[in-house]
Amino acid sequence: MARPTIRTICAETGLSTATVSKALRQSPQVRPETRKRVEEVARRLGYSANLDGVRLRTGKTFQIAAVMAAPEPGSDEWEGVEYAPILSGISRAVEGTGYRVAIHAVRDFAESVDAVQRIVRERLADGVILSQTRVTDERVAILQEAGMPFVTYGTTGAHPAHPFVDADNAGVVRQTVLRLAAAGHRRIALINPPHEQSYARTRSESYRRALSDVGLSHDPALEVAGRLTPEAGRAAVMRLAARPEPPTAYVCANEAVALGALSGFAAAGLVHGRDAIINATDDLNISAYLNPPISTYFLPIHTPAAWLGDHILRAMAGEPPEDLQTLLMPAFIARSDDRLQPGGER
């Protein structure tokens, strides 16, 4: 009735624990005939290795730590929900490998540094997945020094290079600005995540370069940074729309912000498609259902998630970091607002 162990199989077959252990792991040291017999008995008994024994002996943990920046409970806003499909995508990708994804929920960056330190010190995982990367990210340094495999969701400025997956933020912002400028927009606002985030920097730089390339000046007042909640998006639009020279287009960092920004339109008396244009990066296809639907760069969230799973497995297998860097370009989806002139009519 108790769970069968290697010794149960020994008793059944008359072999030693060493042979059984090797047989179960396909060692060439054991005769094929013997291996067959062991496997047969193992199957009959419903044997599966006790991971705790393996862990203790080998030091492997079979865990992939996902350090997940969870929003403050108090906030009650839509923030960070994309973690659900990311986590499930990673789990899915590592399915059948014996690895499991364990959550390390953290409140803020400082806590995530602690979490990483603890993971390294107590060897809580065989690999780590980080997000919310910064340009200089101490967590990356810690992991690199410890020699622990990891993948970041988002880029950093770290040397030597490390495995990462990211959306091509620079590309998205650049194309958006070019497209808006071509349609006649001259005051384009950028709603960005907090500036310490690596992709805030990427977006900001790409934004400025694109403005300059199309001959538009950069007005710092039109570039705002803050948490990526609907609330913040709404507030940003209302604040900017009240300026003497309001923007005619808003480029949002994600769909939560876009939802809030669009909600701000109504409150500020703006009409989407006539007064201004919102353009978001979209993970969950929300943009299609907004009222009105808005143009977006769509990157189904399970795509980066699957890459994260792929990369962490390969990183743990020892592949070099250079082979594990994936930049994904979201697909542009034109909706009701595309090709509209600023101030034009419906």
Next chain:
Amino acid sequence: MARPTIRTICAETGLSTATVSKALRQSPQVRPETRKRVEEVARRLGYSANLDGVRLRTGKTFQIAAVMAAPEPGSDEWEGVEYAPILSGISRAVEGTGYRVAIHAVRDFAESVDAVQRIVRERLADGVILSQTRVTDERVAILQEAGMPFVTYGTTGAHPAHPFVDADNAGVVRQTVLRLAAAGHRRIALINPPHEQSYARTRSESYRRALSDVGLSHDPALEVAGRLTPEAGRAAVMRLAARPEPPTAYVCANEAVALGALSGFAAAGLVHGRDAIINATDDLNISAYLNPPISTYFLPIHTPAAWLGDHILRAMAGEPPEDLQTLLMPAFIARSDDRLQPGGER
């Protein structure tokens, strides 16, 4: 340099492993003076117990398995995202207890049964959190028989009773129907999750009872069930609105559906607040940002998440199931659509 173990402390203090082990776990068998000394050395060495050793010896896993129904990658729709705050809320609630939340991502119900069986058989966790419950839920039976602590998010019809956390779906639907009926609505549609889900049944029964209580007849055509995606919400509204006698109000099961349903309004030529009313249950405060904002029963997702964490800890501590059953009533938030008559004007 290597990680200190109990033996390192033995060497340092001259005590035996047994005494050190007991000292570290505050056993009354060890003299306070000795305990102090051990703790002091442990702190100095930066000792923390190797969980693998503890696990192997005690059989405890320090894992809480969260069986998480992940949407198919192919779907590309907003579905199941509330798992992110749920998982982080649970993690948060068990923080500092030594437990960690491990994800068991499953595609469908059959896979979740397999996952539960595996968790029990291989003792992969000390406790389990289930969601997407059914009225007769074999997973509950498996866990009860195995004597493994668990909490469900959602109710079941299982006997004996088990720990659960749920929103008061019956209450929400009842109040909504009463409110709509009082405002003059006579054809109220219910957009429900797939019927095999336990809360689909709860909502459906409450809906019918409330209709009957206010003297309205039940038209089966107005009760639809399906996946809770924006796509499905949109399709449901468009289909129902095209009927000869369309509903004047739609009661949505969650915010993803509400978003889609509202998007369907535009496509079907309906105007929210004049032609019909949508009323959703809301986890992420999305309703406040819809265009127009809609009335909702709001239950911030971290609330049930915290309860789930609380209940699983107490279940693992051996508290009786009857003390671990929490039904949460979402708070009604009236927005632009409240008190509007069917067919009335703005």
Next chain:
DNA sequence: CCGGGAAATATAAACGTTTATATTTTTTCC
């Protein structure tokens, strides 16, 4: 048919804990 080497299997130790049992030390009480 014997000896040597290769192949297969066995023995035993180790990973870091906890805990039953044994031993030593301290306290208590006459």
Next chain:
DNA sequence: GGAAAAAATATAAACGTTTATATTTCCCGG
């Protein structure tokens, strides 16, 4: 002061693996 009881500590085994080393078995050439 000494025996008995209580308290504190030590010894050793166990949890289920893997693996270095030892031993046995097998095959082959001479």
